[in-house]
Amino acid sequence: MQKKKTTGSCESCTYYAYDEDYECYICEMDLDEDELVRFLSDTHYDCPYYRNGDEYLVVRKQI
Numbered sequence: 001m002q003k004k005k006t007t008g009s010c011e012s013c014t015y016y017a018y019d020e021d022y023e024c025y026i027c028e029m030d031l032d033e034d035e036l037v038r039f040l041s042d043t044h045y046d047c048p049y050y051r052n053g054d055e056y057l058v059v060r061k062q063i
Helices: 033-041 057-062
Strands: 016-019 024-027
Touching: none
Parallel strands: none
Antiparallel strands: 016 024
């Protein structure tokens, strides 16, 4: 499966979820060390794992 680079914020990403143990939101993707450093240091970084979390996107296109 090829991942497509997409610009988006973490808040709308499917992989951004609330972790009750840590009591905060975390990214559920396992980023390697290089990806994490790039993500945290570059404000214009396009996350290769971003996936729109809008579950009604497909339904709206059908209407």
